[in-house]
Amino acid sequence: MSRKLNLRERYQRMTRDLAWEPSYQSKSDIYPQMEFEGIKIEDWDKWEDPFRLTMDSYWKYQAEKERKLYSIIDAFAQNNGHMNVTDARYVNALKLFLTGVSPLEYAAHRGFAMVGRQFPGAGAQVACQMQSIDELRHVQTQIHTISHYNKYFNGFHDFRHMHDRVWYLSVPKSFFDDAMSAGPFEFITAISFSFEYVLTNLLFMPFMSGAAFNGDMATVTFGFSAQSDESRHMTLGLEVIKFMAEQHPDNIPIIQKWIDKWFWRGYRLLTLVGMMMDYMLPKKVMSWREAWEIYFEQNGGALFEDMARYGLRMPKYWEQTIEGKDHITHQAWGIFYNYTHAAAFHTWMPDNEEMDWLSAKYPDSFDQYYRPRFEHWREQAEAGNRFYNPTLPMLCQTCQIPMGFTEPGDPTTIGFRASDFEGNRYHFCSDGCKDIFDNEPQKFCQAWMPVHQIYQGNCGGATVPDVLDWYHLNFGVDNFDYAQSPDRQHWQQWKGEAAEESDAPDEAA
Amino acid sequence: MQIDIKTADIKPIRNTFDHVAKRLGKDKPASRYQEATFDIQPETNFHYRPLWDPEHLLYDRRRTAIEMEDWYAFRDPRQYYYGTWTITRSRQQDHMEKNFAFFEKRRLVDVMPAEWRNKVATLLVPIRHAEYTANLNNCYMSAYGYGTAITQACLYAGLDHLGIAQYLTRIALAVSDGDTAVLDAAKTAWTDDEMWQPLRKLCEDLLVTKDWFELFVAQNLVIDGLLYPLAYDRFDTAISRHGGSALAMLTDFALEWFGESSRWVDATLKTAAAESDQNKAQIEQWADAWSTRAVEALTPIAVAEFGAEGEATLAEIRAELVTRAKKKSGLDLQ
Amino acid sequence: MADAKNMVYLALQNNEDARPIIEAIEEDNPHAEINHFPAMVKIDAVGKLIVRRKTVEEKIGREWDPQEIHISLVSLSGNVIEDDDEFGVERDN
Numbered sequence: 001m002s003r004k005l006n007l008r009e010r011y012q013r014m015t016r017d018l019a020w021e022p023s024y025q026s027k028s029d030i031y032p033q034m035e036f037e038g039i040k041i042e043d044w045d046k047w048e049d050p051f052r053l054t055m056d057s058y059w060k061y062q063a064e065k066e067r068k069l070y071s072i073i074d075a076f077a078q079n080n081g082h083m084n085v086t087d088a089r090y091v092n093a094l095k096l097f098l099t100g101v102s103p104l105e106y107a108a109h110r111g112f113a114m115v116g117r118q119f120p121g122a123g124a125q126v127a128c129q130m131q132s133i134d135e136l137r138h139v140q141t142q143i144h145t146i147s148h149y150n151k152y153f154n155g156f157h158d159f160r161h162m163h164d165r166v167w168y169l170s171v172p173k174s175f176f177d178d179a180m181s182a183g184p185f186e187f188i189t190a191i192s193f194s195f196e197y198v199l200t201n202l203l204f205m206p207f208m209s210g211a212a213f214n215g216d217m218a219t220v221t222f223g224f225s226a227q228s229d230e231s232r233h234m235t236l237g238l239e240v241i242k243f244m245a246e247q248h249p250d251n252i253p254i255i256q257k258w259i260d261k262w263f264w265r266g267y268r269l270l271t272l273v274g275m276m277m278d279y280m281l282p283k284k285v286m287s288w289r290e291a292w293e294i295y296f297e298q299n300g301g302a303l304f305e306d307m308a309r310y311g312l313r314m315p316k317y318w319e320q321t322i323e324g325k326d327h328i329t330h331q332a333w334g335i336f337y338n339y340t341h342a343a344a345f346h347t348w349m350p351d352n353e354e355m356d357w358l359s360a361k362y363p364d365s366f367d368q369y370y371r372p373r374f375e376h377w378r379e380q381a382e383a384g385n386r387f388y389n390p391t392l393p394m395l396c397q398t399c400q401i402p403m404g405f406t407e408p409g410d411p412t413t414i415g416f417r418a419s420d421f422e423g424n425r426y427h428f429c430s431d432g433c434k435d436i437f438d439n440e441p442q443k444f445c446q447a448w449m450p451v452h453q454i455y456q457g458n459c460g461g462a463t464v465p466d467v468l469d470w471y472h473l474n475f476g477v478d479n480f481d482y483a484q485s486p487d488r489q490h491w492q493q494w495k496g497e498a499a500e501e502s503d504a505p506d507e508a509a
Numbered sequence: 510m511q512i513d514i515k516t517a518d519i520k521p522i523r524n525t526f527d528h529v530a531k532r533l534g535k536d537k538p539a540s541r542y543q544e545a546t547f548d549i550q551p552e553t554n555f556h557y558r559p560l561w562d563p564e565h566l567l568y569d570r571r572r573t574a575i576e577m578e579d580w581y582a583f584r585d586p587r588q589y590y591y592g593t594w595t596i597t598r599s600r601q602q603d604h605m606e607k608n609f610a611f612f613e614k615r616r617l618v619d620v621m622p623a624e625w626r627n628k629v630a631t632l633l634v635p636i637r638h639a640e641y642t643a644n645l646n647n648c649y650m651s652a653y654g655y656g657t658a659i660t661q662a663c664l665y666a667g668l669d670h671l672g673i674a675q676y677l678t679r680i681a682l683a684v685s686d687g688d689t690a691v692l693d694a695a696k697t698a699w700t701d702d703e704m705w706q707p708l709r710k711l712c713e714d715l716l717v718t719k720d721w722f723e724l725f726v727a728q729n730l731v732i733d734g735l736l737y738p739l740a741y742d743r744f745d746t747a748i749s750r751h752g753g754s755a756l757a758m759l760t761d762f763a764l765e766w767f768g769e770s771s772r773w774v775d776a777t778l779k780t781a782a783a784e785s786d787q788n789k790a791q792i793e794q795w796a797d798a799w800s801t802r803a804v805e806a807l808t809p810i811a812v813a814e815f816g817a818e819g820e821a822t823l824a825e826i827r828a829e830l831v832t833r834a835k836k837k838s839g840l841d842l843q
Numbered sequence: 844m845a846d847a848k849n850m851v852y853l854a855l856q857n858n859e860d861a862r863p864i865i866e867a868i869e870e871d872n873p874h875a876e877i878n879h880f881p882a883m884v885k886i887d888a889v890g891k892l893i894v895r896r897k898t899v900e901e902k903i904g905r906e907w908d909p910q911e912i913h914i915s916l917v918s919l920s921g922n923v924i925e926d927d928d929e930f931g932v933e934r935d936n
Contacts, residue, residue: 030713
């Protein structure tokens, strides 16, 4: 009988043993991106494999996941599953997801293909390549799931075109462009560690529990199915940091700087998710504040205690996020409520019951700072004066969110920072975003700033309708308040009639 | 009548995404392959120049000499998106699992003549390093190529090559009763033995090739197109004549894969060559240059396998490749 | 954040495949706290959480490879332990 190799030995033979020390070409020509970031790797053999799936097992388990997922997607479409969601307002969360998040999955796919080719160690290559193809899976399963919603609701119809152009979508797009245009080590620190390991739970867990709570079984299924890959990716993130930290002490300050940067980038990006949790789910699962406490304060806290042994500390400005958890989602929803005439999803003001939920979840901030404003807006809208802000907002040069976040310690004053670089002045929403610019002004001055681009005439014209047309946003259909939307009209039509004939066979299926 | 009106009301307001409808010519239901593929890669308004390649955009058409009006003109005849790819492979791997189990349970290794067992260890097993090169090359194409239609399929191919390298590792263990010394010896041969050096040099040269489409031609058309017929097909036939037909059970995946992958490679090259004479000439030039080098690199292996007939066998394989390229892709190779 | 010391967790889908795994975790990790969320079960513990092949196999009556957990796993926190007989997460500070 053959001697059975254990999992570790077998995996080593199946992956890193395939590589050899080149001699006809130099390693620096084969892996040309290894030096320029200043990270020192002495021995790639010390790489600890985050998980040990050979291709045959990978195919086996992934195929099982895919079979399950697609049978649910099929059943969902056949049974008009969209009719089971709590309320059509919910669908706006999916619009934000497909236009804002799914393209990031694609970016991750390409980014991990790049690092999967650039890292010299075969163990790291294989882990990154597997993540690359997982991310491709995620973008494709998301498109296939949401494809059904696109058939019945507006705002999804040209998501790829919009992602390259629409003002608020430059927030997620610039986040990934930033990571991919950096070197391989920064990319993997940004995405695998700071985003996947520290923050991604805040994206998927509340989103998917929210979908489950709101009757969207298709989204729950793709979400949890994607998360099952995510746990491998998170493990990769942790191993990468440990590996770089253990390879050379000179790496520590570089890694710390990246952690500081990417934590803040991720925190700003996730504001959009927080806003979705607090405002866009008709049935709430947990508040942003609670999610931040569980997934960042508790788990992030434990993680950075772990990291202390390498001399790595909590990301800079994390204290501001603890204070900010009471504010950022309300401020962001306020911004989108103001500019929803230029967005491909609808907004609305919370009803009384929802206001009460927000008061209960945000006892230190909601009644004091936000409820009066929101009630005023609601009254105005009911009186026929729904407010839309006609002037284009100033955007933060780093995170690209309109300047609307308040100062630490003072929730009534909008935060405002600026830096001068090569004769130009650049504006920021926070210390975190200003620091990021100041560390790499040459990079961040290049940003494709949507509002600047509109003023420079690069976005279809000078008026809002011109720009929306250039966005491929259907005026009066995709945008404006939910109350006036065709989505709402359709929903009421479908629901009204569905209630009358609930016993009749569903011929539309 | 009442019901008719109502059910008609839950009709879709559109059938697919706008960018897909545009390619289909009208708004009609699209396939999963189409929705998962068309225009999925970002096209414009990139925020920052890559620090690692400031001359180019993050996604840039100019990373190859091949020019296409529309990079989504490419179609994978297998229509693979992740789901169909991974489900197809899992079926094949299930089949392979049974083959390996049967081979081990029936101790088929014992019926293989020692001489041929040795040939498997010394002539087939070192190829896993060439498969690993093919993995990295396809990963490169997927990373720096343009348009999801071609780049997604490159990544499938890349991971397929990794899978094949891992099957070769299992073959090494199967024919040696789990003795890892076979793998060590094969790797030493790969790095040190004269016979393997031309192929290893070729692999290392591919790893520094910058034009991703040139790499596609060199790896997926030329190297695969010469190596698979030699190392799997002809070798299987020879070993079968000498009582080693059980090997075919273990190389089944590789041969089946080669047939399948060739359909995608041929379709891709046909589309690129049909686009312009300039593309066609460029692909032919690449293919001829790499074929000449690949034949030289494979000659010592062919001779070790087939002795005096080695060179003729290889010439025959190259002629088959020329015929295939003409017939399937309209290319005129030498 | 002193109460966060050495916290680890495993989150699994709340479905038929995961049920015996969750039961096995409960059995082998008496210190764990099981929290139910919509469609998901999150298991928190201080120090370590282990899924043993043997315990799961007893529950399902067939062979079980610890890598099969990838089908049901939603998320985790901690350093991963993975070998032929168990899968788990730990923190030890």
